[in-house]
Amino acid sequence: MLIMHIDMDSYFASVEQQADPRLRGKPIVVSGRPDIYSVVAAASREAKKFGIRAGMTTWEAKKLCPRLVFVPGNPDRYLSLSRRFFDLLTRYTPMIEVYSIDEVFMEISQEAPRYGGPVEMAKKVQAEFRDALGERVTCSIGIAQNKMLAKLAVEEAKPAGVRYLLPAEVPALLEKTPVEAVCGIGPRISRRLSSFGVLKLADLGRYPERPLRREFGVYGGTLSLWGRGLDPAPLIPYWQVEEVKSVGHSHALPKALRHPEGARNVLLYLCEGVGQRLRAKGLAARVIHFAVRDKEMHLRGGQRALETPTDSEETIFQTALDLCRERGGFPEESTLVAVRASDVLPKAETVRPLFSSDAKREHLAQAVDRIRDRYGDRSIWRGSVFASCRALAPATGGMGQQREIPPPKREPYASVTSR
Amino acid sequence: MSRGGKVEQRLGIPVEVVAQFSPRARYPRPVSLKWNGREREVDAIHLVHEAREGTARLVIFSVTAGGAVLELCYNSEGARWTADDGHRWSEG
Numbered sequence: 223m224l225i226m227h228i229d230m231d232s233y234f235a236s237v238e239q240q241a242d243p244r245l246r247g248k249p250i251v252v253s254g255r256p257d258i259y260s261v262v263a264a265a266s267r268e269a270k271k272f273g274i275r276a277g278m279t280t281w282e283a284k285k286l287c288p289r290l291v292f293v294p295g296n297p298d299r300y301l302s303l304s305r306r307f308f309d310l311l312t313r314y315t316p317m318i319e320v321y322s323i324d325e326v327f328m329e330i331s332q333e334a335p336r337y338g339g340p341v342e343m344a345k346k347v348q349a350e351f352r353d354a355l356g357e358r359v360t361c362s363i364g365i366a367q368n369k370m371l372a373k374l375a376v377e378e379a380k381p382a383g384v385r386y387l388l389p390a391e392v393p394a395l396l397e398k399t400p401v402e403a404v405c406g407i408g409p410r411i412s413r414r415l416s417s418f419g420v421l422k423l424a425d426l427g428r429y430p431e432r433p434l435r436r437e438f439g440v441y442g443g444t445l446s447l448w449g450r451g452l453d454p455a456p457l458i459p460y461w462q463v464e465e466v467k468s469v470g471h472s473h474a475l476p477k478a479l480r481h482p483e484g485a486r487n488v489l490l491y492l493c494e495g496v497g498q499r500l501r502a503k504g505l506a507a508r509v510i511h512f513a514v515r516d517k518e519m520h521l522r523g524g525q526r527a528l529e530t531p532t533d534s535e536e537t538i539f540q541t542a543l544d545l546c547r548e549r550g551g552f553p554e555e556s557t558l559v560a561v562r563a564s565d566v567l568p569k570a571e572t573v574r575p576l577f578s579s580d581a582k583r584e585h586l587a588q589a590v591d592r593i594r595d596r597y598g599d600r601s602i603w604r605g606s607v608f609a610s611c612r613a614l615a616p617a618t619g620g621m622g623q624q625r626e627i628p629p630p631k632r633e634p635y636a637s638v639t640s641r
Numbered sequence: 642m643s644r645g646g647k648v649e650q651r652l653g654i655p656v657e658v659v660a661q662f663s664p665r666a667r668y669p670r671p672v673s674l675k676w677n678g679r680e681r682e683v684d685a686i687h688l689v690h691e692a693r694e695g696t697a698r699l700v701i702f703s704v705t706a707g708g709a710v711l712e713l714c715y716n717s718e719g720a721r722w723t724a725d726d727g728h729r730w731s732e733g
Contacts, residue, residue, distance in 0.1 A: 241688040241703035242710055299701075302690035356688055598694040 224340060225457065226328040227364045227372035228311070228347065231381045233324035234264035234300055238293045240358035249274070250291040256280040260474050263295055267381060300324075303355055308460075310350055314343070319369075319457045327369050329457050340365045344384040368453035371395075373405055392451045396424040404448055411438070415445075423449050466503060470511070470562030471495045479610055482552035485514065485559050487610040489546075490539050492561045494604065497535030500563060501591055506531035506572045507563030512542035515558035522549050523560070531565075531572045534583060538563060653723040658713060660722075668700050671713050676724060681707030 230236070234252040239245045249269035254260025262283050265274040272287040284290055304323050311318055317329035330340060337343035344363040351361055364376030366387040374395060379385035387395065401423055402412040414437070420426050426434075426449025434442035447454055471492040479488055489512075500507060508531045513523030524545045532538065542561050546552060575581045593602045656676060660669040671683050688703040697718040704711055714723045 237688070241712075243685075243687060243705065244710055298692035299688070299690045302692065303688075594695070596695045598697075601695065 223329065223367060224331045224334060225366060225369050225372040226330045226340065226344060226347075227366075227369065227376045228326050228328070229362050229364070229376045229380070230307075230324035231360045231362055232264055232266055232270070233359075234295060235266035235269070235293075236359045237299055237303060238296070239266060240356040241299065245291060245293065246358065248291055249287050249289065250293050251280070251283055252293050252295045253280050253283070254294075254474060255476065256284060256292045257477070303359065306354055307351055307361075310354060311347070314347070316461070317457060317459050320460050320463070327372065327457055330365075341384055341386050344386075348382070348384070367392075367451075369455055369457065370404060370448055370453035371451060374399060374403060377403070393424070396427060396449070396451055397422060399423045401426055401449075407445070407448075411445075414438075420449075423451075425449070427451070466505065466566060468562050468564035468566065469496050469499045469503075469505070469507070470560065470564075472513075472558060472560030474558050475556055480517070480555045480557060482554070482556070484610060485552045485556035486543070487607045489542055489559050489561060490535075490604065491607045491610065492559060493535045493539040493542060494607075496538055496561055496563050497533055497587065498591060498594070500533040500566070501569075501587065504569050505566040506533045506569045507538075508565035508567070509563070510538055510541040510545070511560075511562040511564065512545040513558075513560040514546060514552060514556050516553035517555040517557055519557065521558075524549065525564075527565070531567060531569075532563075533569055534587065536583060653714065653725055656713070656722050656724040658715075658722040660715075668702075669715060671702055671704065671715075671722075674706055674713065674722070674724065676706065676709070676711065679707065681709070683713075684708075 235250055238250060238252060245266075247268065248266070249272060250266045251262045251269055251274060252264045253262045260280050262274060262276055262278045262280060264276055265278075265283070269283070269287060269290060272290075274283045274286055274290070280292065300323055308318070308320065308326065311326060311328060315328055315330060315333045319327040321327055330343060334340040334343050337346055344365060347363065348361060351359065360382040362376050362379040362381060363384045364372045364374070364379050364387065365385070366372040366375045367389060371387055371392065375385040375387040399422060400412075401407050401415050401420060402409065404423065407415075415421075415426065418429065418433075418437075420429055426445055429446070429449065431443060431446040434446050436442070438445060444454055473488055473492060475485060475488060479485065507528075509525055509527050511523065511525040513521055515521045526541050526545055528537070528541065538561065575584055590602055656674050658674045659672045661672055662669045668689055671686070673680060673682050675681075684705045684707070686702055686704050690701050692699045692701060694716075697716050700715045700717070702713040702715070704713055709726065711724050711726055714725075715721075716723070
């Protein structure tokens with residue numbers, strides 16, 4: 223099996239530099255507002271030279287590079303471009319796994335020979351991306367026998383290169399690669415492994431599997447495979463994606479909304495979003511999760527199972543509010559609020575509302591959904607959150623409205639039949 | 642354009658645009674526009690992306706026209722064009 227991993231280079235930042243020539247050659251980051259607790263979503267190549275990385279807080283980034291330019295995110299732009307490159311890739315093969323908005327895996331064992339080999343195929347993909355997306359929006363490509371190795375190979379291809387990892391090169395790569403370089407081995411697992419003297423992937427491969435299983439359970443078996451350059455994870459093509467398991471929203475709060483009333487309004491705003499998305503998917507949720515973060519960055523929250531599954535924002539909001547009250551209410555200064563609805567099932571399998579008041583609320587929610595579908599998400603507001611939401615809109619930079627990455631709409635085998 | 646961490650609301654000012662529509666092209670191609678009372682040629686189209694506003698399909702062109710960097714938005718409902726000058730949180 224041959225897997226190609228395509229990873230867009232500094233995706234959001236490159237797209238912004240492509241859209242606005244004034245940003246080219248400058249250290250930029252795509253982030254939330256720099257004056258609130260927000261994080262860097264993507265850093266340009268120029269910003270990375272200063273040590274700025276995605277996930278860093280905006281104030282840390284500003285300290286590393288005082289002339290850093292902060293650019294708000296534009297999810298529509300990234301989704302639109304992602305759709306375009308997913309569409310391009312479906313011409314090569316239907317065996318594409320959409321890993322994230324800027325990363326895909328492709329199974330190319332049968333396709334590569336048609337293009338003169340995997341490296342030539344990768345270069346053709348890069349050339350097509352340049353034509354379709356612009357010179358600035360580049361991708362790196364790693365090719366190997368499985369997804370784990372292809373993901374390691376792509377790191378050696380950055381930026382804008384191609385790395386084909388031959389089977390004979392795998393042992394040397396495992397010898398030099400630290401365990402935490404594998405997606406799935408976080409800092410905690412890595413610390414536990416280092417206490418056994420396991421620092422590199424090859425150390426992991428040499429370590430007996432049984433004690434790994436004793437320490438990490440089933441996951442120990444996967445760790446052992448990774449250490450030997452094997453990956454049990456199959457490629458899951460986009461047309462076989464798993465069903466939605468939960469729907470959630472969170473929001474970092476701007477200074478003006480960190481008081482309890484502001485946090486409560488933002489929670490209601492987020493619950494509306496969760497309810498709307500559940501209804502759009504025809505789902506209802508059994509479990510509601512709530513979390514709030516205070517100014518010391520301590521996160522607290524909980525979850526509750528409902529007797530009747532719901533897609534109603536009122537029920538989601540009241541449940542979240544109860545969970546909040548049971549934990550002492552909103553802190554004097556909240557910096558983030560989050561709500562999630564999980565354990566979902568099709569709405570059609572739930573009981574219809576018994577009382578007319580519930581049925582009325584359901585009809586009202588559906589009417590609001592129809593207005594938003596027709597005129598846009600921001601066309602109708604709840605009075606109690608209107609003032610807060612006007613403040614929230616610029617605070618999110620659009621990133622708070624991130625949606626799922628839609629898979630390509632093409633039929634799975636359309637590309638094969640059209641060749 | 643904003644400075645110092647504040648951001649100006651996008652205005653979406655209606656503009657007159659001369660555009661080429663071609664049956665083979667995915668999008669119309671803006672050629673020139675009237676901006677601040679002046680007619681400007683579109684010098685370069687840097688990026689095109691799509692968005693939705695309710696049922697309306699928007700095609701947004703990031704362009705340079707007469708030396709200014711603008712976002713031109715074509716709303717397929719009513720074939721309306723609007724422009725704004727983009728925004729960022731702070732200047733470098």
